Amino acid sequence: MQTLTAVPAWGWITLSTVFFAAGEFLSKKFALNPGWSLFAFIIVVDVISVTAWLPAIFEKNHLSTTGVVWSVVSLIMTALVGLLVFDEKLSSVQIVGIFLGLVSVALLSL
16 A cells, blocks of 8 residues: 555545546547447446555545545536537636636645
């Protein structure tokens, strides 16, 4: 377990959310062109995302804040994938929601 705590919780959260966003990207690709090999790859990427989350919660042992930080960061990364890769658009209300999500991460990190 000492190896897992050598990386700070924010490092594990970042790794987990990167793989989560990759899974979201692959899910959109799957929706556009389904196939069994892509389906299997999505499962592998999602398992890595969940596995990377475990050391963060192990280190912090505080689900209420660690979980919310992970959720908000993963949602922001998913929105960025939609915006930058798939050229999706956000409404003004959605932009305000993402901004408030960033504020919540900042406040929860205090």
